[in-house]
Amino acid sequence: MRLRARLGRLRIRARAAEEDRSWNAEAGLGGAFLAALLLLAPPAAAPAASAQASRAAPASLQTQWTREGLPDHFVYHLAADPTRPGRLYAYGGLFGGKGRNTNMNLFRSDDGGQWENISQGNVGSIFAGGLAVDDSGVVYVSDSHSIHISRDGGSAWETVSGPPGDRALAVVPTEPPTLYTVGGLTGFARSTDGGVTWDLIDRQLLCDATSLAADAAAPSTVYLAGACGVLRSKWGGTNWSLLLSVSLGSNAYLIPYIALNPSDPSVLYVGGYNGYSPDDPAVQGLWRSRDGGVSWDHVNSEFPIKGLRFDERDPSHQTLLALGDRELFWSADGGATWASLRGPPASVTVFPHDFIASGDRVVVATNGDGIWSAPLPPLPPLP
Numbered sequence: 001m002r003l004r005a006r007l008g009r010l011r012i013r014a015r016a017a018e019e020d021r022s023w024n025a026e027a028g029l030g031g032a033f034l035a036a037l038l039l040l041a042p043p044a045a046a047p048a049a050s051a052q053a054s055r056a057a058p059a060s061l062q063t064q065w066t067r068e069g070l071p072d073h074f075v076y077h078l079a080a081d082p083t084r085p086g087r088l089y090a091y092g093g094l095f096g097g098k099g100r101n102t103n104m105n106l107f108r109s110d111d112g113g114q115w116e117n118i119s120q121g122n123v124g125s126i127f128a129g130g131l132a133v134d135d136s137g138v139v140y141v142s143d144s145h146s147i148h149i150s151r152d153g154g155s156a157w158e159t160v161s162g163p164p165g166d167r168a169l170a171v172v173p174t175e176p177p178t179l180y181t182v183g184g185l186t187g188f189a190r191s192t193d194g195g196v197t198w199d200l201i202d203r204q205l206l207c208d209a210t211s212l213a214a215d216a217a218a219p220s221t222v223y224l225a226g227a228c229g230v231l232r233s234k235w236g237g238t239n240w241s242l243l244l245s246v247s248l249g250s251n252a253y254l255i256p257y258i259a260l261n262p263s264d265p266s267v268l269y270v271g272g273y274n275g276y277s278p279d280d281p282a283v284q285g286l287w288r289s290r291d292g293g294v295s296w297d298h299v300n301s302e303f304p305i306k307g308l309r310f311d312e313r314d315p316s317h318q319t320l321l322a323l324g325d326r327e328l329f330w331s332a333d334g335g336a337t338w339a340s341l342r343g344p345p346a347s348v349t350v351f352p353h354d355f356i357a358s359g360d361r362v363v364v365a366t367n368g369d370g371i372w373s374a375p376l377p378p379l380p381p382l383p
Contacts, residue, residue: 058302058329059339061377068363068371069115070107075365077131078356079139081153086110088356088363089139089154090371091131104128106141108154112363112373118154130169134177140195142169142181149195163189163198167226170212172219180222180237182209188224188237201237211308213260223268223293225258230270232293243293244270254283259308261317266292269335271305271322286322286335299335311357314379321362323352328364332380341374 075092093104106128107115130142141148142165150157164183172178176194183189188202209226220236229245244256255275261267267290274283285301286308307323311330320331322338329338341362354365363373 060342061339063341063374065372065374068112068373070370073370074368075371076353078354078363078365079131079133080356080358081133081137082135083137089131090365091128120157129166132169132171134171135173140169140171144183147195160195167209168212170214172214173216174219178219180212180214182212182224190236210255211257213258215265216262217265223258223260225256230256230258244296257308259310263317268293269308271308273304273306288335302338309357319379321357323355330377
């Protein structure tokens with residue numbers, strides 16, 4: 001096995017989510033078993049109907065970007081309030097010096113231009129891994145050792161200590177809401193009462209997670225993407241199955257982001273990039289599964305993907321938005337072809353961090369240049 005690990009070229013493996021290949025977090029099988037599985041598992045057969053990834057150069061759609069505030073800020077996270085059209089939340093701090101890490105705050109805007117600091121001294125002192133707003137307008141901010149909750153748009157906050165959340169946060173619209181968080185070194189946690197109490201499910205799930213996605217129709221089904229690959233649990237994080245994994249070579253390491261089709265949970269998208277070698281067509285682009293992760297197609301490898309969202313205007317959920325290295329891309333055909341959303345000013349291309357589709361516009365958080373927005377392209381006609 002060691003010889004194979006040293007000499008093997010990178011292989012993206014699609015593996016069936018068989019229950020006999022899952023592991024039980026409560027039994028203490030976490031990061032160590034996961035590392036062994038990734039390095040020692042024999043390569044599976046290529047998935048049926050696997051498609052060759054497209055390498056055509058992305059087209060360009062000229063658009064006009066508009067500054068939406070927080071100039072000179074390093075903005076990590078964005079979220080929209082579904083109960084208040086136009087209300088946005090942003091998490092970030094002033095760019096440069098110690099402020100980049102220690103002066104982090106949560107901001108709110110109701111007009112896309114004026115931003116109010118609503119941290120009140122307790123939200124933002126620790127680097128946040130997640131920001132979310134549920135269907136009733138409750139705001140959640142997770143960090144390395146706690147979660148902060150506001151039920152009135154940021155006027156008052158309650159802090160629950162314990163759950164790790166410095167990597168990702170997911171909220172499922174149950175009653176009360178179900179929440180999942182994951183930390184880089186502190187494991188995976190679940191709440192079934194809107195964040196009031198938490199169960200620390202796995203203290204050793206060392207996955208360096210990049211994103212979480214949960215099935216609204218089956219709240220106990222949650223997907224985790226990170227350096228360990230793409231995992232799924234049907235039991236709220238108690239057991240995990242490996243869906244998409246990477247066989248490591250000397251200079252190849254897939255960093256994935258996952259998006260779950262809300263109208264058809266069997267359709268999964270994973271965007272990713274090579275953490276070691278930029279612009280590697282074998283280890284970047286978009287993968288799609290139409291059978292719940294049993295098989296995967298590498299449908300596009302035009303550019304590295306560092307964030308993935310659905311264009312919520314499209315009820316068929318065939319329209320996607322993706323973050324590249326320094327620009328935003330849009331696809332109306334399930335990721336087969338992409339167009340770059342380019343336009344003045346050039347400064348908006350400075351390392352975007354997060355983005356959301358809000359109405360007919362896309363809002364982008366940048367690395368040191370605040371928040372910008374642009375109109376989304378018109379949707380293609382329905383068939």
